[in-house]
Amino acid sequence: MKSNKLYSQALSNNIKKPVTKSEGSKFNLIERQGDLFVNAPQNSSLAHCVSADFRMGKGIASIFKEKFQSVEELVSQKKGVGEVAFLRRNEQYIFYIITKEKYFQKPTRRNFENSLYCLRRLCEELGVKVLSAPKIGTGLDKLPPEFVRKTISKVFDGCDLNMTIFYL
Numbered sequence: 001m002k003s004n005k006l007y008s009q010a011l012s013n014n015i016k017k018p019v020t021k022s023e024g025s026k027f028n029l030i031e032r033q034g035d036l037f038v039n040a041p042q043n044s045s046l047a048h049c050v051s052a053d054f055r056m057g058k059g060i061a062s063i064f065k066e067k068f069q070s071v072e073e074l075v076s077q078k079k080g081v082g083e084v085a086f087l088r089r090n091e092q093y094i095f096y097i098i099t100k101e102k103y104f105q106k107p108t109r110r111n112f113e114n115s116l117y118c119l120r121r122l123c124e125e126l127g128v129k130v131l132s133a134p135k136i137g138t139g140l141d142k143l144p145p146e147f148v149r150k151t152i153s154k155v156f157d158g159c160d161l162n163m164t165i166f167y168l
């Protein structure tokens with residue numbers, strides 16, 4: 001686990017490192033059937049998509065809200081569209097990928113991609129090596145699965161991370 005200093009710097013995004021291609025690192029992306037909250041490895045951080053108002057009224061976001069609460073802590077980070085707010089739970093991080101302003105809107109492809117670059121920077125700053133997510137963006141947010149898959153592969157290319165996408 002990175003030091004608290006790094007954690008608070010990442011929180012305030014003081015570290016504006018560009019995404020780096022770690023030498024010899026290999027980004028692994030796998031998709032597997034399973035319930036994210038039951039089958040994700042214990043040491044895995046989690047990520048999902050939300051709106052900037054943190055309404056989390058439907059879909060898997062509502063389960064995150066029920067499980068991890070701390071909406072006030074998330075709002076206090078003052079993150080906007082294209083950015084990522086996060087919680088720390090012991091050895092795990094919970095990432096809230098902000099892809100749109102209001103809950104009733106749908107994300108643009110550009111904002112979706114920008115928020116994933118932000119997620120990558122955070123994973124590198126915090127030393128996250130194992131990340132699990134649902135099929136982000138493809139349900140209520142109605143982004144085409146192929147676009148989501150390609151964007152994840154593009155954004156995380158060269159990142160030292162094992163990412164598992166769970167689907168029911």
Ligand SMILES: Nc1ncnc2c1ncn2[C@@H]1O[C@H](COP(=O)(O)OP(=O)(O)OC[C@H]2O[C@H](OP(=O)(O)O)[C@H](O)[C@@H]2O)[C@@H](O)[C@H]1O
Binds near residue numbers: 102
């Ligand atoms: N336990 C589980 N394990 C594995 N997969 C699971 C699962 N539970 C559900 N899934 C599947 O995971 C996919 C994406 O699940 P979602 O559709 O929720 O996410 P999304 O990223 O498309 O949309 C996010 C916006 O939806 C809400 O906004 P609203 O208020 O509704 O406007 C939020 O606030 C966001 O802003 C769908 O296939 C679900 O079947």
